[in-house]
Amino acid sequence: MDAANKSSEGAPFILLGLTTNPGQQQPLFVLFLVLYMVGILGNGLIVAAIRASPALHAPMYFLLAHLSFADLCFTSVTVPKMLANLLAHDCSISLAGCLTQMYFFFALGVTDSCLLAAMAYDCYVAIWHPLHYAMRMSWAMCTALVGTAWVVSHTHSLLHILLMARLSFCASHQVPHFFCDHQPLLRLSCSDTRHIQLLIFTEGAAVVVTPFLLILASYGAIAAAVLRLPSASGRLRVVSTCGSHLAVVGLSYGTVIAVYFQPTSQYKAKGGRVATVMYNVVTPMLNPVSYSLRNRDVQGALRALFTGRQISAGDS
16 A cells, blocks of 8 residues: 555544535534434433333333433434534544444444334233233343343444454545445445445344334234224224334334445435434434323323422322
8 A cells, every 4th residue: 555545544534514515504503403402302301200200110111211311322422523513614533433433323223223122022012911011021021122232232333343443444535424324434445345235234134124023023913903902092092102103113214224225336425314314313303202202101200300299100
């Protein structure tokens, strides 16, 4: 490798962000600041309410608290840097910073995916096996589900980052994205990236598609149970709840699959940025509304959190 390439390898990456148009940067800053604060506030309140209320110390809410915490961290990996870059003249990030950001983005994204699958299974057990719910969703089982989600996600992320760290970047260091995502970085690499792309389509597909199929199977079984309900209002209530869940899940998985499960040569930067906003900013903001804020127990716990009133387990 010549001296110019060695110099280029040591240079920082430049994140081009959502737009290079100065007239659009301040409106985008305000928009994403509002979205970020709404997501942080919503997920933070859910975690605080569940921890503070004994009435919410149940398997469903245990999983929900971990989902909200993962969502809170997930958006915080990328959005603060994006907001700073919208106002700053220096949009550079070192290779170490880039890989660190990518590591936590992958890990928290997969954690989110696995927790959504665990919550779908919890809902399935509650509807199809109510008499055995306490046994099937014991605290040991809930802890195992959450622990598996965190271990699998960090193992997956570490594997990808170790491979990404071996790449050479001797072309342009301008990343057409608002954070260090692996598709635009692979396009900048002058190394052979076929082994990483093979990993994405095998191991990556397993940790993303498997939870998605489990979610679909769980909600399919729930739909079959709903058809047996004698009450039309009961069917409508379940359909409304599950429908909102599936809409958020579909938005998240649809955009993830569209971005990552395609050859690097076919990746389009503009479409990738828009899709990433959907699952990195919009979906974490919608999860508290979809899974929590329409729940009367959660609403009661939030009111108690603001008023300082104590809620016992019998109040639910």
